[in-house]
Amino acid sequence: MSGPLESNENFTETLTGRHHIDAPHIPWHALRVSTALQCDDGLDAQALLNFVISPEIFGSDRRVLSWLDPDRTGYAYDECTALYGRLYTWLGRAQDAIAMSNVLERQLSEQGWLGRNDIGYAFDTALGIDAVREPSLPLNQVIHWLTSGVACSRVTRPGWWSQSYGAHLLKCLPPLARHGRRTYAIAIADDIIEKCYDGGRFRIHADSQATYIHSHCYAMEGMLGLQAHPDVLLSAADWLSAQMLPSGALPAWVGAQNERYPSDVVAQAVRLFSAVDPSRYSTEIEKGLQRLAELQDPSTGGIRYTLSSRHVNTWASAFALQAVYWAARPPVKSELQWLV
Secondary structure: OOOHHHHHHHHHHHHHOOOOOOOOOOOOOHHHHHHHOOOOOOOOHHHHHHHHOOHHHEOOOOOEEOEEOOOOOOOEOHHHHHHHHHHHHHHOOHHHHHHHHHHHHHHHHHHOOOEEOOEEEHHHHHHHHOOOOOOHHHHHHHHHHHHOOOOEOOOOOOOOHHHOOEHHHHHHHHHHHHOOOHHHHHHHHHHHHHHHEEOOEEOOEOOOOOEEHHHHHHHHHHHHHHOOOHHHHHHHHHHHHHHOOOOOOOOOEEOOOOOOOOHHHHHHHHHHHHHHOOOOOHHHHHHHHHHHHHHEOOOOOOEEOOOOOOOEEHHHHHHHHHHHHHHHOOOOHHHHHHOO
């Protein structure tokens, strides 16, 4: 067998016909991704891969767009740009990962944080820690916010999940741990779990009784990356399993009015079930993959946000690509750090 770096070069050349440079942080498992993109549930995995590497997903400033839509193009999104930087590294696409790093470093130098609508978010900024060459600025900013018990630089929607110190912020913690702040990360995890965990589910924050499943999954992803609180993680997975409909759909909200069944949470759930216990959740994995196949847009290969939506969602597509791979080859412990 050829070495990992040689195989990664061949893989990227096969996909795009372009030569990609090497980088020391290429994951060893990238050479296997090409052979694992097989799905027996109707989802065209190669088309999905082609979507996430397509130039169409980038805005004029080279940030990743939130979605593609023939009627209304999405916004340039720091969070998605950071996510795709990590995704491209996982895929072994060094040149593309470096391009995302350059864009993120420009944003950080101009703003001091990552976010949108002139608001810096701890979540978005934390995703950038692993996607840039010099992580000290985002690392310190995230620690400052979390220590202050806030989720963002200013609040415009009081009580809203993404602007609240709450469950979704658990996903900020594995990057901190990977950069020498594990003790701090565990302390914050303990605090958030105490405030938000409620009998299997994560409420969005301490003052709410509602669960936003996207946030619940982010909380699980944080614990998975930290390898902490395995009892809470398994209980949260069981609760998530119970929310899945026979169609494989998951509601956006539990404990509050729900009007949609989005794709991002399905892709997140398939990844989580594959990582936590693929045998225990084999039925849910199969149903989730079938649901994602229904949500796949035939013209672009990406994943639509809902069945009725024309938005081909970039973050849901990234999650779905990793979900297909992990469903075929459940991740070993070392691979959990590559959850995007």
